[in-house]
Amino acid sequence: MKNLISNVILIASLTLITSVGFAKSTSDELDTLGGNDKLMDMANSMDPGNRSRIVQKRIVDRNNTFEFGGNYGMVAGGDSYLKTQNLGASIDFHINPRVSVGVRYYDYGNQLTPEGQRVFQEARNAYNAGGQSYAIPDIDYPLHSTMGTVSWYPVYGKTNLLDWGIAQFDMYLIGGYGQIALSSGSTNLAMAGTGVALWMTKHLSARAEIRYQAYKDQIITGPRDINTVNMSLGLGFLL
């Protein structure tokens, strides 16, 4: 059996070599390579399982690096009579590419929602009509907040920026605690969220973030829990 296999191999080898030697043109000779399904199957069954991957350096060095940012956000949830937006500023200190600590400041702008306007207008109308009984909802609106944050960046990736270039990004989890100034006074604020930070150049970043924020406001009936969802978009500069 062994002899038979050796003979088959020898004949196959000679056929291959002679076909290479006497072929008419280089492109004709190309067809002498491969093309044997049985050999391919055999080779597949002997696949040693070699692996390859791509290893790249981060575009931005985020070891002991400061990032200064500004952002604009909208607030969902909370008091149903209020529509709140905010402008924010942040400083993050990246200890390494995985962890950063920072400080965030948000300045809030408040407007009545259509429902809020309707309720106040109704109360005003009732008052103007000399009514004795009318209800004005009590509102405790946010003025500004400051908090310390910790961010963890466990997931990374990269994306094609409209064929202008390739930008790396990190998805992160963020948690924070601080104070929020309300129209009634200051109170504690807790925050947890997630976001994506896009490292556009060595010194420019862009962030999109969604945060859950919880605090207690103070209305005439007493304190109540306010839970809001904050969505923000911002730009940052890395030094």
Place this chain on the structure above:
Amino acid sequence: MKNLKAFLYLVMPLLIAVPASADSFSVQTWEQGLRASLNAGKTDLTPFFDLTKIEKGALAIPESADRKNMQAARELYAKGQFDAAIQKYNLIEKGSDYWLEALEEKAWAYHLENNFEKSLAQTKTLLAEPLVQVVGSEPFFLQSLSNLKICDYKSIFTTHQEFKDTQRERISAMETLAHTGVSPAIPNVITKADSFPLTFAQVGVEAKTLPLLFYRDLEVQKRLMQVKLTDRGIALIQERMTAANDADKAKLAKTVELLKKSNASGVTGLKNRLQALAKIEDQKNRLMLQKLGLIEVETIQRMHADKDMNRKDFSEGKFSKVDANQLVFPDDGRPWMDELDKYEVSTNACPRNVRRKM
């Protein structure tokens, strides 16, 4: 999102070639000078067509750090000091005109050091989608040989199949050019050549069907310059002749006649030189094909001998550890342009010095 093939082709010439430098010879500037002289009524145009003098300045190879590093790397490689040579090759950046050569030679240096993982990492870049059309056949041979050394028979057949699929057009184009001296890419190169020394950035996609590094060949550049300048010169002089007086017209007509002869000789010279280069590459392709054939024969023999080999005897390759400053992406065979030369390969290699049961 990862399908950047079209984009890669678009940016490839920019990625691997330096554009013409500010001190290179610009055909446009030369044309402006000639036009100004003609408009000034000059009929003695000798300085504009003194090709020997122009070539001397225009085709001098510019000294650059990359060129020096490449020379140093090659000297070290020739002495067998592969580690030192690799260090020099690593200094050549992706944007350099020498980058592809540096990658290929670095792959050989790793191979000769028996570091097949790193050699394969280089050939993976060379044979990646945007580059495979312009690197020729040798990287396939090197990849196939490295795979043979580590008993990765499947990858040998895959490499050979890729060779057939990706090189057929180039091999065929080289054959045609070698036999006939004709290639549809030649007129395109003449059109595109607008400064000298010629760079890959100028020839771009035409490099796919013309001999490897033809744009660096001195004779090709001389002939190309001759064709280009005489071509443009004839057009400008004939334009001027319509407004010239009879005496000037006669002088200019004489010049045109001389330029036409020079142009014809340039075209023939360019064609002949490209044909000669194509013959060399065709012979090399044939040689590489024979070597790939021999690897295939050896593979068939080894597969039968090794089919009962215990997989436990294979050395298990591991990727090197990465830190938080590095990003790891899977290799899906379609690299992004920033991923070229960032490959890492981990092999499970067969035991060395196995006594073959043949």
